[in-house]
Amino acid sequence: MHLTHAHDDTGPGGLSADVTRPDGTRRALRIGLGGPVGSGKTATVAALCRALREQLSLAVVTNDIYTREDAEFLLREAVLPPERIAAVETGACPHTAIRDDISANLEAVEDLEDAVGPLDLILVESGGDNLTATFSKGLVDAQVFVIDVAGGDDIPRKGGPGVTTADLLVVNKTDLAPYVGSDLDRMARDAREQRGDLPVAFTSLTAEDGVAPVVDWVRERLAAWTSVPAA
Numbered sequence: 001m002h003l004t005h006a007h008d009d010t011g012p013g014g015l016s017a018d019v020t021r022p023d024g025t026r027r028a029l030r031i032g033l034g035g036p037v038g039s040g041k042t043a044t045v046a047a048l049c050r051a052l053r054e055q056l057s058l059a060v061v062t063n064d065i066y067t068r069e070d071a072e073f074l075l076r077e078a079v080l081p082p083e084r085i086a087a088v089e090t091g092a093c094p095h096t097a098i099r100d101d102i103s104a105n106l107e108a109v110e111d112l113e114d115a116v117g118p119l120d121l122i123l124v125e126s127g128g129d130n131l132t133a134t135f136s137k138g139l140v141d142a143q144v145f146v147i148d149v150a151g152g153d154d155i156p157r158k159g160g161p162g163v164t165t166a167d168l169l170v171v172n173k174t175d176l177a178p179y180v181g182s183d184l185d186r187m188a189r190d191a192r193e194q195r196g197d198l199p200v201a202f203t204s205l206t207a208e209d210g211v212a213p214v215v216d217w218v219r220e221r222l223a224a225w226t227s228v229p230a231a
Contacts, residue, residue: 019228021113028059028119029225030109031218032098032135034162035146037128040172040205042070044146045125047211048218049079056222058121059084059112061105063094065127084116094127095134102139109139121222131160142221144214148173153182156190164194168201168217175204 021027033041045060052058060080062070064087071087074080086108090097097105109122124140126133135143145166147155150173156163163169169191177184184202191200201213 019225020230024230025118026226026230028109028113028117028122029142029222030122030124030140031142031144031221032124032126032140033144033146034094034098034126034129034133034135034166035170036130036148036151039128039146039148039151040203041125041128041146042073043205044144044170044172044203044211044214045070045123046074046077046079047205048123048214049074051211051215052121052218053080056120057116057118058123059086059116059119061086061088061108061112061122061124063088063090063097063105063125063127065090065092065094070125070127084112086112090127094129095132098124098126098133098135098139100136102136105139121218129162131155131158131162134161134165141225142167144168144170144217146170146172149177149182149184149187150180153177153184153187154190156187156194159194163191166198167221168199168214169195170214171200171202173204174202175206 019026033045035041060074064070066089068087071085074085075082088097088104088108105124112122113119143166145162171187174184199217203213204210
């Protein structure tokens with residue numbers, strides 16, 4: 001099933017009401033991060049891990065077509081212990097493994113919960129893809145879509161499922177706007193027109209606490225998730 005905001009089996013905050021694992025324990029909240037190549041998905045994942053690792057039990061699944069490059073970056077940065085980072089080599093377009101045949105990602109998620117659980121949060125990072133990339137609701141409970149100002153300030157206006165339907169749109173690298181001629185006010189207006197009431201966060205990961213808007217959103221989603229009674 002493609003990402004939508006109308007879902008028959010949802011709990012508070014529009015999250016899936018299926019919060020339990022087969023053994024009856026509560027499963028982790030799964031948040032997917034997608035977006036074009038170079039938009040800053042891996043850097044956002046790294047920043048989230050640094051901001052949340054002291055308060056939450058979390059893990060990461062990365063997706064690359066033929067390499068483990070994103071996972072290796074996270075390992076070099078030591079954002080989490082190695083056993084909490086798993087890599088999936090998709091062997092095809094990244095959206096295939098997050099939307100169509102999600103079996104490899106589901107296996108990675110479940111293996112992490114078996115190995116290092118119980119977990120509060122699992123971040124699933126897609127490989128770089130285009131504006132149509134969305135996550136299956138069978139894989140993640142909420143989706144973040146990351147774009148950056150260097151890709152052009154017309155991206156929000158162009159739309160596409162990633163921009164228009166993601167639970168959170170992140171406009172990254174705002175510090176570069178003066179150097180690439182991007183108008184942040186225009187991007188904010190266009191994003192509102194495309195997304196209505198769905199939230200948009202502007203981030204600069206070079207700034208202290210630059211990922212704070214995304215951290216706040218994740219905490220809100222987690223609060224909604226933990227309010228759903230376990231079966």
